[in-house]
Amino acid sequence: MEAFQFYFPFGWEHIISLDALDHQLFLLALLAGYGWKDWKNTLLLVTAFTVGHSLTLLLSVGDWVRVDSKWVEFLIPLTIVLAAGKNLLVKANTSIQHYQSYVLALFFGLIHGLGFANTIRMMLATDQQLGWGLLGFNCGLEVGQLIIVSVLLGLTFLIGAVMKASLSIYSFFVSSLSLGIAASICYNRFPFSF
Numbered sequence: 001m002e003a004f005q006f007y008f009p010f011g012w013e014h015i016i017s018l019d020a021l022d023h024q025l026f027l028l029a030l031l032a033g034y035g036w037k038d039w040k041n042t043l044l045l046v047t048a049f050t051v052g053h054s055l056t057l058l059l060s061v062g063d064w065v066r067v068d069s070k071w072v073e074f075l076i077p078l079t080i081v082l083a084a085g086k087n088l089l090v091k092a093n094t095s096i097q098h099y100q101s102y103v104l105a106l107f108f109g110l111i112h113g114l115g116f117a118n119t120i121r122m123m124l125a126t127d128q129q130l131g132w133g134l135l136g137f138n139c140g141l142e143v144g145q146l147i148i149v150s151v152l153l154g155l156t157f158l159i160g161a162v163m164k165a166s167l168s169i170y171s172f173f174v175s176s177l178s179l180g181i182a183a184s185i186c187y188n189r190f191p192f193s194f
Contacts, residue, residue: 004136007120011140014119015148022076022185023112027148029083029178030105032171033093036157041098046149048102052109053116054138060117061134072114074189079108080182087175116141 015023030049034042059065083104090097120137159165 001132003132004139007123007133007136008140008143010120010123011116011137011142012144013140014116014137015141015144022080022182023115024148025178025182026076026080026083026108026112027145028152028174029080029087029182030108031149031152032084032087032174032178033167034153034156035160035167036153039153042149042153044098045101045105046145048105049109049112050142050145052106052111053113053141054109056110056113057116057120057138058134060114061121061130065114067114068191069118070189070191072111072118074186074191075111076115077182077185077189079111080178081186083108084175084179084182087171088179 014020027046030045031042034045056065060067086101086104116137120134123133156167156170159170160167
């Protein structure tokens with residue numbers, strides 16, 4: 001249990017800190033089209049993302065899957081570009097599109113899990129309690145992620161209830177902002193040099 005308590009703050013810091021802008025931007029882009037009243041769909045979307053990143057975090061830390069970190073660092077902001085681009089291009093809100101969003105969140109979670117694993121792999125490699133350490137790190141990630149999701153849903157509530165702005169305007173604004181920042185990060189992290 002000591003390993004759990006030791007690694008929990010590392011997971012928390014990895015998602016909450018200013019260095020985690022790419023993961024925070026992804027959550028912003030992923031949830032841009034969802035308001036406070038859509039909390040059930042939001043919960044399903046975040047759960048799909050969590051399942052994806054938990055799976056590759058486990059597989060990568062166990063050294064069953066290994067991807068060059070320069071590709072992972074490029075693919076993470078690319079997931080933001082794709083999620084934000086989807087928000088800007090797809091306007092209808094059907095059950096098929098919700099299902100597609102869950103599948104994309106799961107797939108993008110697989111990529112983000114590789115990034116989380118790059119952070120924790122070396123620390124866990126020498127730990128005798130790999131399972132507890134990994135669980136602690138992942139729980140720290142999830143608590144941080146739930147806080148970010150709560151803040152984002154609270155923000156959509158304030159924007160809608162107080163400022164009387166529509167969710168579509170909010171979605172357009174944050175998706176455009178996320179896409180622009182993530183495209184710049186992709187450009188800077190492109191794994192090939194010319």
